[in-house]
Amino acid sequence: MHEPSLFTGLSEALSILVLKREGVSRSFHTLHSIPEWYRTFLGKSLEDFPNLLPDLDSPFLKHFLPQVHEFLDGQTTGQLTSGIWCEQGADGKDYQFEATAVASADTQLLLIQRMDRGELELQTVLQTAREGGLQHQRDMAEHKQVERQLGGKLERSEQLRDDLLVILDRLQLGTIMTDAQGRMTFVSRVAQELLKLKESDVIGRLWHVIPAFSADDKAALEDMIRQPIGKRTKVPVVFESVRKRRVSLEIDVQQDPRDPQRTIFFLYDVTEVHDLREVLTGQHRFFDLVGKSPAITDVYARIQDIAPTDATVLIEGETGTGKELVARAIHQASPRKGQPFIAVNCAGLTDSLLGSQLFGHKRGAFTGAMQDHQGFFEAAHMGTLFLDEIGDMPLSIQTTLLRVLQEKEIMRVGESHPRSVDVRVVTATHQNLQELVKTGKFRSDLLYRVRVARLNLPALRDRREDIPLLCDVFFRQSRTVTKKMDIQEISSDTMRQLMKYHWPGNVRELKSALDYACIHCHGGAILPSDLPPECWESVDRPLGGINSEVDEREQIVAALTRAKGKRAEAARLLGMSRSTLYRRLDSLGLPTKD
Amino acid sequence: MIQKKVCLLGAFAVGKTSLVKQYISGIFSEKYQTTVGVKIDKKVLDIQGEPMTLILWDLHGEDEFQKIRASYLRGSSGYMLVIDGTRLMTVGVVEGLQQMTQEILGGVPFVVMINKADLSDQWEIEHEAVEGLRERGWTVIEGSAKTGQGVEEAFFTLANRMVDV
Ligand SMILES: Nc1nc2c(ncn2[C@@H]2O[C@H](COP(=O)(O)OP(=O)(O)OP(=O)(O)O)[C@@H](O)[C@H]2O)c(=O)[nH]1
């Protein structure tokens, strides 16, 4: 049985009217006495009031009730909300309500909640939110004025503040508020959903702990916080959410109008827009890999083929081609995503150190082993372990690794009982392992074991057409990291230079060249002279990275084909001057005329 | 008495609430108070010698935060699409809304109000664009919730159309 007084109390306290639908008559009865505010709204005294509601003078309810009945007739559980509506009461004042029909196993309820408290705040905040969303269409002055209004309102009382939070919580945009130190004081429902956070886990902690934000994102956001309000722009943040869903946010960094030391982040979910744009511009990103050249899209396809299996992978590619990104992509695209991904660089570690790092050790196993220690294999249990520079792995460790791959068990150093582990191993090298096998530096049986699936990463000079795209991505990052937001673009001369250079350090070198350029740039555009010296001095070098004549001939023919026979264009693609190309053509006995 | 439901639709801050207020009570306020959800008002008018109650559903502006619920529109006998003459983007919003309304309500009558005629020096909408809307067969009225210009006319035109249907 219901306790009428409890309901009455709750109803008054929450400004909510609770009506129960009776099965047979399908009429609604209140579960409590009619609250004062509803009587004022209706302009009737209690005596006029049969305990039967709602009053059908309300055009909105008249419109909503059939939907409620339809919903309750058809549903055994769930709820249907009306959306907020506003009507004039008998007292001439505006009243705002929201109704919710609730179906549960044994009751069918209609809740009518009065929303008037904080009405102005609701409007102001929505207005601010809209202005944020359409910021580029609105001038700053107006925006500021609204903020001031909001500020005035907010200062009035803490009660209003709470209302505000409730409202922010309802908005479709995510909101995060922090105190002056950057500790999160409020994370709205939508923000929690977007960032896959639980409010209880993050309140009181620095916003930097939000796992969806990469180091670059954090740098960009920090930078934006330091900018004066008028200079702020939205910070784009892209990350991988559950089920491989790529989430694109634009984050508007605002000051809390009550206290400029505090920050409010408004998170706009632009995934849909982003996805559409992506479709329009053609697929040019895959996880963190960037590019749309045939060479790199082949890699994307390979990753997709390889990822779902548990096969051990060997990624081969020159230094700086992004082997770790590929390993991460394989992990992310695999059923193991969500489980740990652990990257270990095998170069430069002694046998014993690498051994205990990979497999763990027992306390006292060697001098300095003060505690039992879990190795990377155990840490990566159920996930993926990435062994970079596997060619540098000492032979003794290779032997242990081979056994682990076969037995799916590890033994901590100093222990005698095996522990079973379920780890997918992805390896990478810039060396030719076959050669290492010949010189006895790599075990051939291990080689066959690790390269069950092979993936070859193209050198940057073999996918020059991706350079502008990569530049675009890195330039934005570099500009943010170096705090040179005034730089608007990379000049076309610079871009030509970047396209020509042979990039022995590949994508990594390109990224650091742009960092360098941003640091050295003093104008609105990056000029060739801002680039690191090697990028422009060595442009006329004959074909960096091509070492045999066969390769060179093939490459030149390929470039000519791609350039539809145009020598100048082919020279550009090859990153050599036109005169060098003519010399080469001549020496290879190829025609020199277009 | 006949009651007819009429919805006002458009981007935010185009002046939907102001038009209703001007129409019902002849008041205008410069202060912008965005509508949350829907605001309902009534107005009795005389159409072809018969009194008629218009139930005016002043809906919140359509934007990325709040999409118009289809359920708000059901049962409308007509609607008014409101454009802000000083903001070109509000035309696109109205085009989208017209399509959605058409799908839900079918061919019920509507009029297009291009509001803020008092600010004609700040208009972003060219004469040709207005003509373009008319060429689609839309009834386009230019007016101002501030001065009252065109307001009565717009609602009256719409109400007449609804009776004729
Ligand atoms: N100068 C001028 N200002 C107007 C006119 N109509 C409305 N405004 C102003 O425009 C702003 C928005 O008006 P509203 O009537 O609240 O707009 P709305 O379409 O109801 O907005 P939402 O409820 O947010 O969708 C207010 O500041 C009004 O004062 C007009 O005809 N002339």
Ligand SMILES: [Mg+2]
């Ligand atoms: Mg309004």
